[in-house]
Amino acid sequence: MPVTKMKATIRSVAIDLFYRKGYFATSISDIARGSGIQKASIYYHYVSKEELLFSILESTMDDLTDYVRENLNRVRDVEERLRVAVRSHVRFHLTRQRENFIANSELRGLSEPNYRAIVRMRDAYEGIFQDLIRQGIDDGVFAVVDVKILSYAILTLCTAGASWFKPEGRLSVDEIAAIYENFIVSGLKREDETISTLSRAASGGIFFP
Amino acid sequence: MPVTKMKATIRSVAIDLFYRKGYFATSISDIARGSGIQKASIYYHYVSKEELLFSILESTMDDLTDYVRENLNRVRDVEERLRVAVRSHVRFHLTRQRENFIANSELRGLSEPNYRAIVRMRDAYEGIFQDLIRQGIDDGVFAVVDVKILSYAILTLCTAGASWFKPEGRLSVDEIAAIYENFIVSGLKREDETISTLSRAASGGIFFP
DNA sequence: GTCTATACGATGATAGAC
DNA sequence: GTCTATCATCGTATAGAC
Numbered sequence: 001m002p003v004t005k006m007k008a009t010i011r012s013v014a015i016d017l018f019y020r021k022g023y024f025a026t027s028i029s030d031i032a033r034g035s036g037i038q039k040a041s042i043y044y045h046y047v048s049k050e051e052l053l054f055s056i057l058e059s060t061m062d063d064l065t066d067y068v069r070e071n072l073n074r075v076r077d078v079e080e081r082l083r084v085a086v087r088s089h090v091r092f093h094l095t096r097q098r099e100n101f102i103a104n105s106e107l108r109g110l111s112e113p114n115y116r117a118i119v120r121m122r123d124a125y126e127g128i129f130q131d132l133i134r135q136g137i138d139d140g141v142f143a144v145v146d147v148k149i150l151s152y153a154i155l156t157l158c159t160a161g162a163s164w165f166k167p168e169g170r171l172s173v174d175e176i177a178a179i180y181e182n183f184i185v186s187g188l189k190r191e192d193e194t195i196s197t198l199s200r201a202a203s204g205g206i207f208f209p
Numbered sequence: 210m211p212v213t214k215m216k217a218t219i220r221s222v223a224i225d226l227f228y229r230k231g232y233f234a235t236s237i238s239d240i241a242r243g244s245g246i247q248k249a250s251i252y253y254h255y256v257s258k259e260e261l262l263f264s265i266l267e268s269t270m271d272d273l274t275d276y277v278r279e280n281l282n283r284v285r286d287v288e289e290r291l292r293v294a295v296r297s298h299v300r301f302h303l304t305r306q307r308e309n310f311i312a313n314s315e316l317r318g319l320s321e322p323n324y325r326a327i328v329r330m331r332d333a334y335e336g337i338f339q340d341l342i343r344q345g346i347d348d349g350v351f352a353v354v355d356v357k358i359l360s361y362a363i364l365t366l367c368t369a370g371a372s373w374f375k376p377e378g379r380l381s382v383d384e385i386a387a388i389y390e391n392f393i394v395s396g397l398k399r400e401d402e403t404i405s406t407l408s409r410a411a412s413g414g415i416f417f418p
Numbered sequence: 419g420t421c422t423a424t425a426c427g428a429t430g431a432t433a434g435a436c
Numbered sequence: 437g438t439c440t441a442t443c444a445t446c447g448t449a450t451a452g453a454c
Binding site for chain 1: 230369
Binding site for chain 1: 423
C-alpha cells in the first residue's frame with residue numbers, strides 16, 4: 001500500500017528522534033518541527049503518538065522476520081543455517097540500526113494490546129533460532145545446551161551491535177557479522193571438558209568464585 | 210555515610226518504579242505515593258528527580274566494579290580469571306536485577322555531566338574484561354579475536370539476564386552463570402578452522418548468505 | 419492536508435507554615 | 437522532616453477555518 005510523502009517523512013523523523021532521544025522524551029512538537037509542519041497536522045496522518053511507534057515496531061519486526069526466513073530458505077546444512085541466521089540478523093540490525101534500536105528499547109511505550117502483538121512477533125522470531133539450535137543438538141553438531149537461554153544470549157549479543165555501531169567506524173557490517181558468527185558457532189560446539197563443568201554446576205555442585 | 214530511613218525508602222521505591230515503568234514514565238508523585246509521603250517532601254531528600262536516578266546508577270556501578278575486582282583478586286590463571294569475572298558479573302546482575310536493568314536502559318535520563326560520569330565508570334569496568342581477553346590472547350589461551358567487539362558482546366549477553374530472569378524460575382542464578390561462562394569460554398577458545406573463516410571474512414572475501 | 423487556537427491534565431519544582 | 441498550596445510549563449490531542 002502506497003504511503004503519502006508526508007506520512008513517510010513523519011515516520012522517518014520519528015525514527016530518528018526516538019533513536020536519539022527516546023520515545024518518551026520526544027514530543028509531537030519535536031516530530032512536527034522536524035517534519036516542517038505544525039503539530040496538529042501530525043494527527044491527520046497518525047491517530048496518536050503510540051500508533052506512530054507501533055507502526056515502526058511492527059514493520060521492523062515484519063521485515064526482519066521475512067529477511068531471515070528468506071535467507072534461510074537457500075541453505076540446508078544445520079551449522080550453515082545457524083550461520084546464515086546470525087549473519088542475516090546482524091546485517092539487518094546494523095543496516096537498519098535506528099529502527100532496531102527502538103524495537104529493542106521502546107516496547108514500554110505500548111499499551112497492552114499493542115505490546116502483546118509485538119511480543120508475539122518477537123517470540124515467533126526467537127523460535128527460528130531456537131529451532132535451529134535444537135536441530136543442531138539433535139544432529140550432534142552442537143553440544144547439549146539450554147536452548148532458551150542460549151537463544152536469548154545469541155540474539156542479545158548480535159542485537160547489541162545496533163547500539164554502538166558506526167557505519168564510518170573501524171569495522172564493516174560483514175566483518176562484525178563474521179566475528180559474531182564465529183564466536184557463536186564455536187561457543188555452541190563445545191567440547192566434553194566444558195560440558196562437564198556445566199553439568200557439575202547445573203547439578204548443584206557450585207564453587208564460587 | 211549513614212542514610213536516613215526515608216531517604217532509603219524513596220530510593221528503593223524509585224528503583225522499583227524505574228524498573229517497572231521506566232524513568233520518564235515514573236513521576237515524582239508516583240514515588241511519593243509509594244513512599245507514603247507528599248511529593249514536596251521528596252525534595253527534602255533529593256534535589257531533583259535526576260539526582261535520584263544518578264545516585265542509583267552511580268552506586269550500582271561502584272558496587273559492581275568493587276565486587277568483580279574483589280573476586281578477581283583471588284585467582285591468577287587467565288582462563289579462570291575470565292570465568293570468575295563472568296560469573297561475578299552475572300551473579301551481581303541477577304541478584305540486583307532492577308538496579309542493573311535501570312543502569313543499562315536509563316542513561317538517557319541524565320544531563321551531559323552526569324551522563325559522562327557514568328559512561329566513564331562503565332568504560333573503566335569494560336576495561337577489566339578487555340584486559341582479561343587481551344591477556345588470554347597473549348598467553349595463547351584464547352584465539353586471536355577483536356577484543357573490543359567481543360568484550361561488548363560478552364558483557365551484553367550476560368547483562369541481558371537481568372531483563373528476563375525470574376528468581377522463582379526454572380534455573381538458579383548459578384546455573385545461568387555456568388551456562389554463560391561455558392558458552393563464552395568455548396567461544397573464545399576457538400580452533401583454527403573457525404579462525405580461518407573469520408580472517409577470510411574480515412579480509413573482504415565475503416560470501417552471503 | 420495543513421493551519422491557528424485551545425482544551426485539559428500532568429509534570430517537576432518551590433514557598434512557607436507547622 | 438513533612439505538610440498544603442501553588443507556579444510555570446509542557447504534554448497529547450481536538451475543533452474548526454482555510
